[in-house]
Amino acid sequence: MKRGTILRKTLVYSFLALYAIFTLLPIYWVFVTSVKPSAEVESFPPTLLPHSFSLEHYEFVFLKTRVVRGIVNSLIVTVAVTAISLVSASLAGYALARFRFPGKNALTAAILGLYLIPPVVNVIPLFLLLRTLRLLNTLWALILAYQALVLPLLTFLLRNYFESIPRELEESALVDGCTRLGALWRVTLPLSIPGLATAAIFAFIFSWNEFIFALLFLFSDELKTFQLTLMEFVKLYRIDWGALTAAMVIGMAPVLFFLAVAQRYLIAGLLGGAIKR
Amino acid sequence: MIKGILNSERTLPYVLMAPLLVLLFSVTLFPFLWNFYVSMHDLKTTNLQSGAPFVGLANYFRLFRDPTFLHSLKISSYFVLGSMVGQFGLGLLLAMILHYHPGPARVFRVIFVIPWILSALIIGYSWIWMYNYRFGLINSLLRLVGLRPIHWLNDIRMALWALVIANIWRGTPFTMLFLEAALKTIPSEPYEAAKVDGATSWQSFRYITLPLLRPAIAINLILVTMWTFNLFDTILVMTKGGPANATLTTAMYMYKSAFEYGLLGYGSAITIVMLLINALLAVLYFKTIGRRA
Numbered sequence: 001m002k003r004g005t006i007l008r009k010t011l012v013y014s015f016l017a018l019y020a021i022f023t024l025l026p027i028y029w030v031f032v033t034s035v036k037p038s039a040e041v042e043s044f045p046p047t048l049l050p051h052s053f054s055l056e057h058y059e060f061v062f063l064k065t066r067v068v069r070g071i072v073n074s075l076i077v078t079v080a081v082t083a084i085s086l087v088s089a090s091l092a093g094y095a096l097a098r099f100r101f102p103g104k105n106a107l108t109a110a111i112l113g114l115y116l117i118p119p120v121v122n123v124i125p126l127f128l129l130l131r132t133l134r135l136l137n138t139l140w141a142l143i144l145a146y147q148a149l150v151l152p153l154l155t156f157l158l159r160n161y162f163e164s165i166p167r168e169l170e171e172s173a174l175v176d177g178c179t180r181l182g183a184l185w186r187v188t189l190p191l192s193i194p195g196l197a198t199a200a201i202f203a204f205i206f207s208w209n210e211f212i213f214a215l216l217f218l219f220s221d222e223l224k225t226f227q228l229t230l231m232e233f234v235k236l237y238r239i240d241w242g243a244l245t246a247a248m249v250i251g252m253a254p255v256l257f258f259l260a261v262a263q264r265y266l267i268a269g270l271l272g273g274a275i276k277r
Numbered sequence: 278m279i280k281g282i283l284n285s286e287r288t289l290p291y292v293l294m295a296p297l298l299v300l301l302f303s304v305t306l307f308p309f310l311w312n313f314y315v316s317m318h319d320l321k322t323t324n325l326q327s328g329a330p331f332v333g334l335a336n337y338f339r340l341f342r343d344p345t346f347l348h349s350l351k352i353s354s355y356f357v358l359g360s361m362v363g364q365f366g367l368g369l370l371l372a373m374i375l376h377y378h379p380g381p382a383r384v385f386r387v388i389f390v391i392p393w394i395l396s397a398l399i400i401g402y403s404w405i406w407m408y409n410y411r412f413g414l415i416n417s418l419l420r421l422v423g424l425r426p427i428h429w430l431n432d433i434r435m436a437l438w439a440l441v442i443a444n445i446w447r448g449t450p451f452t453m454l455f456l457e458a459a460l461k462t463i464p465s466e467p468y469e470a471a472k473v474d475g476a477t478s479w480q481s482f483r484y485i486t487l488p489l490l491r492p493a494i495a496i497n498l499i500l501v502t503m504w505t506f507n508l509f510d511t512i513l514v515m516t517k518g519g520p521a522n523a524t525l526t527t528a529m530y531m532y533k534s535a536f537e538y539g540l541l542g543y544g545s546a547i548t549i550v551m552l553l554i555n556a557l558l559a560v561l562y563f564k565t566i567g568r569r570a
Contacts, residue, residue: 209396
């Protein structure tokens with residue numbers, strides 16, 4: 001019995017370790033390349049551990065490329081997307097969590113139905129719509145288009161969060177003479193900060209990572225979002241792997257940071273979007 | 278007047294829903310409906326200004342005589358099947374391990390989730406670099422153990438499987454998390470009863486866990502199929518459908534038709550066919566959820 005347990009534990013741990021290596025290897029390879037000096041990036045055979053350490057690629061990326069401009073553009077889009085989606089999703093989520101009203105079930109089903117429309121299906125009409133509105137090649141194109149990606153998920157996430165907050169707290173505020181909106185603002189929202197933070201992180205990650213809409217809706221170099229600036233390191237015959245991997249590490253950093261600080265909430269939210277009706 | 282609307286319990290919920298509904302109407306529902314109209318016109322990037330002629334269902338008829346489109350359906354099914362087998366097998370195994378070993382689970386779970394939240398562009402470039410013929414890590418490892426290096430992304434026979442491996446890497450965390458959450462909902466009583474009756478752990482997995490997990494597994498497989506079928510971001514980054522259309526999935530063909538060849542109406546018809554396939558899967562999804570409840 002005991003030998004069996006030890007054997008099983010060894011198997012389990014070695015499988016976990018192997019899968020962790022598989023998961024981390026591509027990321028490790030990118031990171032290690034980004035801190036090798038240029039001569040070592042493309043030396044044959046490649047070095048698994050860098051022989052010498054250098055920040056030259058980061059210096060190049062920050063000083064001599066469009067990456068910083070891309071980060072600024074991405075931040076503008078991200079902040080606007082987060083603000084707009086958070087406000088509208090929390091108001092709607094609150095209505096769905098707290099009120100009974102005619103048409104509520106139909107609206108819930110409609111929002112879920114819209115969530116099931118894959119973005120790839122809508123990309124052509126969205127392109128035509130933004131063209132008609134003369135919003136192509138402006139950051140507004142992305143700010144609007146990204147709402148389609150984040151709104152339904154955020155609405156369900158926040159609805160579930162509001163449902164977890166006891167009604168009684170609000171009701172006592174109403175008795176004390178607060179209006180409904182006053183109670184939402186003073187009682188429920190302050191208690192929902194973890195939920196709102198999770199929603200905001202989702203909106204951030206989605207808009208920071210997206211690049212298909214950005215690629216199709218923006219044409220000017222000055223408007224390129226961060227992800228698009230990564231593509232500038234890929235030339236027809238040559239990829240500048242040192243600079244590209246450095247820029248990729250910069251791109252992964254905020255996402256990994258949020259995963260580290262809000263792991264539990266993010267995992268619950270990711271699943272909530274798929275399971276909850 | 279405004280105060281009355283905001284304070285009345287009858288009207289307030291509609292006021293609160295309004296911003297969301299307006300946004301969803303304009304960025305999702307309206308484009309969705311417009312798509313049907315576009316698919317019935319011969320819209321091209323060259324006649325955007327002058328207006329496109331109405332062609333009825335011609336785009337659809339053309340689609341089913343287009344050998345490249347039929348080829349793309351075949352590539353898509355390989356891509357979906359390969360990704361699904363890998364993601365599901367690994368995801369279930371990892372979910373079981375994490376569920377029964379809560380100690381190491383805390384550390385490993387957060388590592389395993391990483392690929393799921395990275396951008397498709399970064400995932401694509403990371404794997405191009407891994408697959409690089411001379412300087413990539415994978416060929417280095419092959420050389421280390423004395424095997425011949427492979428032209429992963431430039432070889433017609435290898436490219437699709439190289440994409441499948443990258444996609445398994447990216448998608449397995451979702452299946453793992455999903456099935457782990459489903460395992461948590463299984464009560465412990467049946468296992469205790471089985472133990473008393475002297476069941477082996479394989480037997481309790483085969484006769485208790487699997488049957489109870491079946492609805493969750495069905496939903497998971499449907500979601501993964503849908504996402505993998507619609508996916509083209511990493512493919513666009515890594516191979517653009519090449520070499521020689523070896524990785525041209527249906528979603529990728531849509532992208533190329535519309536935005537490289539400029540055939541917007543034709544691309545739009547492809548998305549409608551994709552939508553029908555998705556709708557079929559969604560019906561399955563709701564049927565499964567219905568049976569579960």
